[in-house]
Amino acid sequence: MTELAIRLRGVVKRYGEITAVDGLDLDVPEGTCVGLLGPNGAGKSTTMRLLTAQALPDEGELELLGFSLPGESKQARAQLGVTPQLDNLDVTLTVEQNLLVFAHLYRIPRAERRDAIQRALELAKLVERRSARVDELSGGMRRRLLIARALVHRPRLVLLDEPTVGLDPQVRQELWALIDALRSEGTTILMSTHYIEEAQRLADTVMIMSHGKAVAAGAPSQLVSEHAGTDVLEVYGPPARLAEVEGLAGSNGLRTRRTGTSVSVLGIENGDGIGIDGERRPANLEDVFVLLTGEEIG
């Protein structure tokens, strides 16, 4: 059996009346990339804060790299890299100075510091911009630096909290390549995201979260085939037509979901011949998500 980099059992975190994390179980095996998928407020960021002991659980057990949290959190943090959702680089410093500060915070011995910084610069493709001040960088470069900063000490486990939120699609692709490279090096990754495509592309296992709970977990393709079938029929039309389609699908035992201007009929491969016209497309994680939580995402 592979070792678990992260093990959560029955974790509960309350803020006053609000239960941000509600009895969460989570396993992240070493060497895998696990994606926490959920809308804003699902408890993803609180889970991340619990893992760095910046939030203390009300109930439950947390283990990170074999260390029990929050008691042995500092040992765990020494081997952990964290990319926060909000950019907190030192903007008046250069790219290299930002990395130098974290090389010290992560206790890299003096003799290895230069190489570590060089490696991080190469990983983030920022070698050319090493002397640029952070406030002169583009949004994508800043995000790459934020990730490189978390990798300077070669952590065994990396937490990425919404790594591409707010970035252009093109820049997002660059970051995906960076995360993918990290994954193929064998680094364990726990990533939170509310982008379906991001989870589908990068994660070995996806855990869908809603209201602080895990509602489903598994490989993206497995989750899709298990919950949403293989094909979806997307039907566009006026509201009356959409209601009619919903009725027709329901009477044939097929599930549907509304997406603004259309109705999606799920598992259409089992309903050939019900006589609805529409666009056929493969089922995706978003279908699963909406089915399981009743919420729209993104």
Place this chain on the structure above:
Amino acid sequence: MAVAARDRRLGRLERSAITGVLVREIVNYSSYWRAATFSSTVEPTIYLLAFGFGFGSLVSTVSGYDYIEFIGTGIVATAVLFSSAFPAMFGTFVKYQFQRTYDAILAAPVDTEELVTAEAVWIATRAGVYGNVPLLVAMAFGLDPSWGMLAVPFICWLSGFGWANFGISVAGFAKSIDNFSYIVSAVLTPLFLVAGTFFPIDGLPGWAQFLANLNPLHHCVELVRHAAFGWEGWSDVASVGVLVVFGLLTWRIAIRAMTRKLIT
């Protein structure tokens, strides 16, 4: 390597954690030292010159000293206050609230206790340097140098450590940066005025003298004057004691305040 790291128990107040936070401050200082040096030196110097010449023309001697000597030594405490309590209040709040710097530092193997300690040590060290400026300015206007003055940086450091922790505590308890006005008006301004900097406190009513003796700034003023003009034995030891207690107390309060704020 993983096994070695697992065996090694990481304790409290580790040197490497404190060094890491100090390195961050030192590297950042290289980008703003001009502004920090300007405000920490020019402000007390203006006080020194304004009071020195303004009052100095009315009163020639106070408590047996030339007024410029009296105030040149007294203003050292003001310089310490300005270069410790204020940067600590605003800097801590900005790093916590706006820059989110502390979130990044606490995700590394650094605990809140180490973070606060390092920040206070850094600010105290700056105060230990900037505190000497009024003394140097006063020398240009006739204050005689003495060997005892070599103790002034240490007095400033000790005092600055307490005020830095005071400022961090205020930032830790404040809900918004506007709350700082209450502290500045109701706490810092009276303490700054009734510290024996501008006038001797032995002219004050008894209750005010009693309160002034609880004012750490007053003990800083006394120590600097005695360092310049001659030590006064047990009274100086008592003053050092007050500053040590002030530093330790505010240090623990600052750690508690920031832990409450940063660890939810």
